[in-house]
Amino acid sequence: MLKTILIVDDSPMIRRIVSQLVQQLGYQSITAENGLQGCEMAEEIRPDMIIMDIEMPVMNGFEATWRIKTDQRTAHIPVAFFTTLGSEESIQQAKEAGGVGFLNKPICKEELDQAIRDILGAN
Numbered sequence: 001m002l003k004t005i006l007i008v009d010d011s012p013m014i015r016r017i018v019s020q021l022v023q024q025l026g027y028q029s030i031t032a033e034n035g036l037q038g039c040e041m042a043e044e045i046r047p048d049m050i051i052m053d054i055e056m057p058v059m060n061g062f063e064a065t066w067r068i069k070t071d072q073r074t075a076h077i078p079v080a081f082f083t084t085l086g087s088e089e090s091i092q093q094a095k096e097a098g099g100v101g102f103l104n105k106p107i108c109k110e111e112l113d114q115a116i117r118d119i120l121g122a123n
Helices: 012-024 035-045 061-070 088-097 109-120
Strands: 004-008 028-032 049-053 079-083 101-104
Touching: 004 012, 004 035, 012 028, 012 049, 012 109, 028 035, 035 049, 035 061, 049 061, 049 109, 061 079, 061 088, 079 088, 101 109
Parallel strands: 004 028, 004 049, 049 079, 079 101
Antiparallel strands: none
């Protein structure tokens, strides 16, 4: 069975591109357009991994990840942050929220593949 990766980003273009890359790498992808929707989908679908944008309307990625990590039903799901904000401060906030990885936009297929393998283990 294919592992499922939830992509949470407010940009339709980013969701489409990353979703296509994830599928090309041999995973199933699902998408959410904000942190609140991401939390709801994580609870409902229980994906194997989440790629979470930081700056989003409704609920940002830090808050969404904190919520996912404090819910016993979803706390086990690894979250990699995906953003253009590569500052030390945002990296620290990502770790404090429970993130296990940090991906910078724009991302290439090879970088994404390596990050997924590092987090989920080789297929």
